[in-house]
Amino acid sequence: MKEKQLACIVLGMAIFACFFGIMKMQTKLQDARKRADSAKTTSENTNRQRVVSSANFADLQRKSEAEIAYYELWKPEFGQFPTGERVTDFVLKHMKEKGVDPFSQGMNPVAYKDKHGIISKLQRVNLTCVGDYDTVFNWLGDLEVEIATSRVTSCEVTKAQGEADIRMVLTIDVPVMNEDESEATS
Amino acid sequence: MLVCHDLKFEIDPVAPPLSNGLRVIPVLFYVAVAGCAFFTAYFMIQKNASERARLAQERVTAEEKKKIAQIQMKYNELEGDVKKASSMIDWVKGSSPIQRLAMTINNSIVKTGESSIRSLKLSRTPESPWQIKMALTLNGSDAEYLNDTLDALATGPEKYKRFNPQRSLGENSVNYTATLIRHTEQGL
Numbered sequence: 001m002k003e004k005q006l007a008c009i010v011l012g013m014a015i016f017a018c019f020f021g022i023m024k025m026q027t028k029l030q031d032a033r034k035r036a037d038s039a040k041t042t043s044e045n046t047n048r049q050r051v052v053s054s055a056n057f058a059d060l061q062r063k064s065e066a067e068i069a070y071y072e073l074w075k076p077e078f079g080q081f082p083t084g085e086r087v088t089d090f091v092l093k094h095m096k097e098k099g100v101d102p103f104s105q106g107m108n109p110v111a112y113k114d115k116h117g118i119i120s121k122l123q124r125v126n127l128t129c130v131g132d133y134d135t136v137f138n139w140l141g142d143l144e145v146e147i148a149t150s151r152v153t154s155c156e157v158t159k160a161q162g163e164a165d166i167r168m169v170l171t172i173d174v175p176v177m178n179e180d181e182s183e184a185t186s
Numbered sequence: 187m188l189v190c191h192d193l194k195f196e197i198d199p200v201a202p203p204l205s206n207g208l209r210v211i212p213v214l215f216y217v218a219v220a221g222c223a224f225f226t227a228y229f230m231i232q233k234n235a236s237e238r239a240r241l242a243q244e245r246v247t248a249e250e251k252k253k254i255a256q257i258q259m260k261y262n263e264l265e266g267d268v269k270k271a272s273s274m275i276d277w278v279k280g281s282s283p284i285q286r287l288a289m290t291i292n293n294s295i296v297k298t299g300e301s302s303i304r305s306l307k308l309s310r311t312p313e314s315p316w317q318i319k320m321a322l323t324l325n326g327s328d329a330e331y332l333n334d335t336l337d338a339l340a341t342g343p344e345k346y347k348r349f350n351p352q353r354s355l356g357e358n359s360v361n362y363t364a365t366l367i368r369h370t371e372q373g374l
Contacts, residue, residue, distance in 0.1 A: 008208050011215040018222040025229040032236035039243035046250040053257040060261060064268045071271035078274060112312075118273035133292075141285040151281035154309040155288060159302075175277060 077148045078177045084109045084123035087147075087174045091125050094146065098139040103128040103167070110173070121176040126169075133165040140168070150174050280315025282368060284308050286344065291322065294338035301331040304359055318346075318366045323359050332362055345369035 061068075081087045088107045095102055106126040112119055129136050144150055151173045160167040203209075287308060295303055307321040324331055332353070339346040351364040 004204055005208070008204070008211045011211050015211075015214050015218040018218040022222055022225045022229075025226060025233075029229045029233045029236070032233045032240070036236040036240040036243065039240040039247065043243040043247040043250065046247045046254070050250045050254050050257070053254050053261070057257050057261045057264070060264055060268070064264065064271070067268050067271035067275070068264070070275060071267050074271075074274045074278065114273045114276060116269040116273045118270045119277060137285055137289060137292075141283070141289075144283040144285055149277065149281065151277070151310070151315060152284040152308075153312075153315070154307070155284045156305065156307040157288060157292075157303070158305045 074149075078119075078175060080147070080149070081123065081174060081176050082178045084121070084176050087123035087125065087176065090147065091127075091143070091172075094143055095127075095129075095139065098142060099135055100129050100131055100139045103130045109176070112173075112175070119175045119177065122173045123176050125172040125174065127172070129168045129170070130160050130164045131166070136166055136168050140170070143172075147172075147174055280310065282316070282318075282344070284318070287318065287339075287346070287366070290338050290342050290344075291320075291335055294335040295324065295331070297334065301326045301328070301360075316367065317349075320362075320364050320366055322362045323356070324362070325359060328360070332360060335362075339366065 081090070084107070091107075092102070092105075104127070108124055110122045110124045112122045129139075140152075140155075144152065152170060153173050154169070154171040156169040158167050158169075159165075288306060291306060292303060295301055302325045304323040304325050305321075306323075307319075309319045309321075310317065311319070322332075322335070336348065339348070346366040346368055348364040348366060351362065354361045
């Protein structure tokens, strides 16, 4: 009798172990389902984020179409002079080609700050030219065309002394943009 | 027969059967073993399916994140280009050719043949480069000669508008100063 009762106790414990094991397995399954649900939610959120990002990008593309076309058009002009020396060389060579002798000249780099910090350096060219009216004005017109980004900040024309028609005192600013530097800035 | 009987072993008395209450335990045990086998298989299959689903979703998430990073990179690049374009537009708007303006002024004076330019100064300030400050001194004391120049500025191809004009008469000279803004740039 005692042995049979003992066997029943052992069987009871085995039944309990089975029950406990099943419960444990169910908990693990629930955890796995929770993790899968969480992964699904994260995936859905990420998908929504991607859709929003795409929409924002498309929106910016649409809104900035004109600016980007302008940028593509003017990029080569602004990239024409990566250093101030190139500006100086170009202006002096241009003057020589057009037969304008600089009465005096001075070229120096100047710091500049626009609202986005894209143009940070200018090469300032100070020139005094003396010559006949047509030559000097044609040269200035050509220079403004050939350096499309040039900005004449001051132009003073007076009657010259001697044989020459006019005396022109000029200050021209040319943005110096190094593509690598501007990339880093932006 | 007697010999056979004597050779028999003594048999222990057979244990009495379990009580009715305890008889259910072996039955429960078999049910538990079967249930355990069934549920273990079921839970394992379900768990593996969940794990596979989780891994698939995580792969999708990783892909989406990669796409978001790419879009963000393109967005930043485009935003940078827009900023550059904006700076370029500002610069170019403040860099209208001075030569054309100077020629317009000079031609208007030369056309009349009544006066001549003693000095002409055109300048810009860094704060508002689209505004051109003009300081013109004409030989002669008749301020009427200026009218042709002002007409030429207003009706010329660039249609300059004058702000804050000031005229003064000097010794055999007429001084005129004004701020000029091109018609197209007034919105700035």
